[in-house]
Each structure stands twice: as C-alpha cells, then as structure tokens.
Amino acid sequence: MDELVYHYLSSFHTIVLFLIVAVTLYILGKGADTLVDEAVHLSVHWGIPKAIIGATIVSLGTTLPEATVSVLAAVNGNPDLALGNAIGSIIVDTGLILGLAALIGRLPVDQMTINKQGKVQFLSGILLAVVCLPFFSDGITGNISQWMGWVFICLLAIYLYVSMKWAKTSNSEEYVLGEGKRPVILQIFRLIWGIALVILSSKVLIPAVEISAVRVGIPQSIIAATLVAFGTSLPELITAITAVKKGHGELAVGNIVGADILNVLFVVGSAAAVTKGGLNVPFNFYKLQFPTMLIILFAFRYFAKSSDDAISKREGIFLLGIYFVYLVLNYVWI
Numbered sequence: 001m002d003e004l005v006y007h008y009l010s011s012f013h014t015i016v017l018f019l020i021v022a023v024t025l026y027i028l029g030k031g032a033d034t035l036v037d038e039a040v041h042l043s044v045h046w047g048i049p050k051a052i053i054g055a056t057i058v059s060l061g062t063t064l065p066e067a068t069v070s071v072l073a074a075v076n077g078n079p080d081l082a083l084g085n086a087i088g089s090i091i092v093d094t095g096l097i098l099g100l101a102a103l104i105g106r107l108p109v110d111q112m113t114i115n116k117q118g119k120v121q122f123l124s125g126i127l128l129a130v131v132c133l134p135f136f137s138d139g140i141t142g143n144i145s146q147w148m149g150w151v152f153i154c155l156l157a158i159y160l161y162v163s164m165k166w167a168k169t170s171n172s173e174e175y176v177l178g179e180g181k182r183p184v185i186l187q188i189f190r191l192i193w194g195i196a197l198v199i200l201s202s203k204v205l206i207p208a209v210e211i212s213a214v215r216v217g218i219p220q221s222i223i224a225a226t227l228v229a230f231g232t233s234l235p236e237l238i239t240a241i242t243a244v245k246k247g248h249g250e251l252a253v254g255n256i257v258g259a260d261i262l263n264v265l266f267v268v269g270s271a272a273a274v275t276k277g278g279l280n281v282p283f284n285f286y287k288l289q290f291p292t293m294l295i296i297l298f299a300f301r302y303f304a305k306s307s308d309d310a311i312s313k314r315e316g317i318f319l320l321g322i323y324f325v326y327l328v329l330n331y332v333w334i
Contacts, residue, residue: 006207017212024205028238031197033246035061035239038191040248045184051110054243054254055117055261056163061195062235062255063262067270074271074279082271083132083144083279086263087289090125092233093256093263094296095323097240101252102316105244109311113254114304116166120159121257124264125297129290132281142281149272149279156265198235205234233259253304253311260297292326 009017039053070082101107132142236259240252272279299322303315311319 005203006211009204009208009211014212014215017208017215020208021205021212024201024208027197028201028205028234031194031201031238033194033242034190035194035198035242037246038187038194039251040246041187042184042191045187049110049112049250049254051113051250051254051257052117052163052166054251055113055258056160057191058195058239058251058255059258059262060266061192062198062239063259063266064195064199064235067262067267070267070271071274074275082275083268083281083285084289086267086271087128087285087293089233089263089267090260090293091289091296091323091326093236093259094300095319095326097233097237098253098256098300098311099316099318099320099323100237101240101244101249102311102319103313104241105247105249107244107249107253107311107316109253109304109309110250111309112166113250113257114301117163117254117257117261118301118304121260122297122301124261125293128264128268129294132285132290141283141286143278144268144272144281145278146272146276149269149275152265152269153273156262156269159261159265195235198238249310288326288329292322296322 009020012020035058039058042048042053042057070085074082098107131144131148134140134142137143137145236255239255243249243252243255268279296319299319300311303311303319306315
C-alpha cells in the first residue's frame with residue numbers, strides 16, 4: 001500500500017503536494033485532538049490513570065505503523081529493516097519526542113506507571129539487547145529466532161493482561177470514576193477514529209514530504225536521517241505534543257512508555273514470528289543502535305524517578321541531545 005501511495009503522489013505537481021501536506025497536517029492534528037480527548041474521557045469514566053490509558057490503548061494504536069512496516073519488511077525478506085525500525089523507534093520516541101514534549105510544556109510523571117510499566121519498558125530494552133547477542137546464535141552476529149518471536153508475543157499478552165489488573169487496582173484520588181457525557185461505546189468508537197486518522201494521514205504525509213523534499217533539492221541522506229527515520233513514530237509525536245498542549249502530559253509519557261514496550265514485544269516479536277530464519281542482527285547495531293537505546297532508556301528512567309515527578313526542560317534538552325548525537329554518529333560511522 002505504501003508503494004502505491006508513493007507512486008500516486010509522485011504524479012502530482014509540487015504545488016499540489018504542498019497543499020496535500022498542509023491538508024494532511026490539519027487532519028493529523030484533528031485526529032490527535034480526538035485521540036487525546038477520548039483517551040482522557042475514558043480514563044475518567046473508568047477511573048483509570050491517564051498514564052495507563054496512554055501506555056496500553058493509545059500505545060497499541062500509535063504503534064501500528066511500526067508493526068506494519070516491520071512485519072511487511074520481514075515477510076519481504078528485509079529483516080534488518082524490521083529490527084532497525086523497532087530500535088530506531090524506541091530512540092526516537094524516548095529521545096526526540098519526550099525531549100520536545102518537555103520543552104513545549106510540563107511533562108508530569110505518574111510514579112505508579114514508572115514503577116510498573118516503566119520497569120517493564122527498561123527490562124524490555126535489556127531483554128532485546130541480550131537476545132541479540134551473538135552468544136545465543138551460531139553466527140558472528142546475533143539472531144532473534146522465530147520461536148523467540150513467539151515468546152515476545154506471549155510476553156506481550158501477559159503485559160497487557162497485567163496492565164489491566166494494575167489499572168483496576170488504581171486508587172488514585174485524581175482519577176475518580178465519573179459519568180462521561182457520551183456513552184462509553186461512542187467514546188471508544190471516537191478513540192478508534194482518532195487513531196485511524198492519525199495513522200492514515202501519516203501514511204500520506206511522509207511520502208508527500210519526502211517527494212517534495214527531493215524535488216526542491218534536499219539531499220537524500222538528510223531525508224533518510226530525518227523524515228524516514230521517524231516516519232513511523234509520527235503518531236506518537238503528534239499525540240504527545242497534543243497531549244502536552246492540552247495539559248495531559250501524563251498521557252504523553254504513558255504513550256511513549258507503552259510504545260517502547262510494544263516496539264520490543266509487539267513489533268520485534270511479530271516480525272520474528274513470521275520469519276522462518278528469524279531476524280539477523282547487523283554487526284553495526286552493536287556499535288551504535290543498542291548502546292544508544294540502553295543509554296536513552298536509562299536516562300529517561302533516571303529522570304522519571306526524580307523527586308519533582310516531572311521531566312524538566314533541562315532533562316528534555318539532554319534527551320534531545322542524545323538523539324541528535326545518535327543521528328550524527330549514524331553518518332560518521334557508516
């Protein structure tokens with residue numbers, strides 16, 4: 001489908017592409033507005049903290065682009081892209097997106113989420129790095145086998161089940177069970193509609209911007225290092241920024257924490273599970289991708305456990321700095 005969209009958009013004049021970019025940005029913003037509003041309404045109606053809603057329901061929706069890209073890449077014989085997409089998305093989510101969100105507005109941290117989902121987030125990153133070590137395969141580099149992919153899928157099911165159990169035992173006074181203005185089924189439908197708008201508009205926006213950039217002379221390397229790199233993380237980016245602007249920073253943090261977990265258990269797990277030979281780990285991943293992923297996850301966890309219960313602007317700048325250094329090193333260490 002992505003190739004069809006790219007081919008179709010290539011037939012338009014550059015001015016028309018600019019108009020398409022403007023329209024899709026507007027739709028993307030409206031979809032994110034709906035997604036955030038309905039997620040908050042559901043959290044109030046069910047008495048569930050916004051951070052947990054963000055770490056489960058919202059994250060499942062916004063992680064679909066990564067899962068789609070990775071599974072299709074694995075099926076089409078490009079497992080390197082599948083693994084790189086997942087690891088890169090974790091780095092983009094935790095570095096670029098949380099860093100920007102912290103600069104835009106207050107980014108409060110729900111300690112219950114950090115103590116539970118946050119721990120799973122950090123351990124998932126460590127698990128991914130460990131199973132990718134050459135020690136667990138017969139080759140020079142590592143391999144995530146098909147059976148390990150199914151193990152990740154099982155861990156995903158356990159994580160979602162336990163998250164719902166945690167949600168039910170939440171007694172925070174801030175999230176008192178209330179009556180929604182609309183029926184719950186309608187709120188759920190609008191939430192799904194918001195997720196669909198965000199994902200579908202992202203599918204159009206990224207190739208439209210990429211084609212326009214090439215036509216106006218922006219180097220292909222710059223496009224690859226920016227647009228393509230965080231293209232599948234665009235739903236998380238827009239959702240996080242929208243949530244912070246609306247004063248729901250906990251939802252933004254929860255969404256990123258959940259997205260990081262799902263990038264390991266859902267994205268990598270699904271891609272490995274559909275590939276008989278598993279996912280081979282490129283040798284250069286040990287030099288940059290895995291160290292950056294672990295450093296950025298450790299930094300976020302350290303900041304999130306601080307006494308002020310928020311990611312400060314200074315900490316946001318630090319996370320952004322890691323991300324931009326990572327971008328530069330990708331092209332220094334080719």
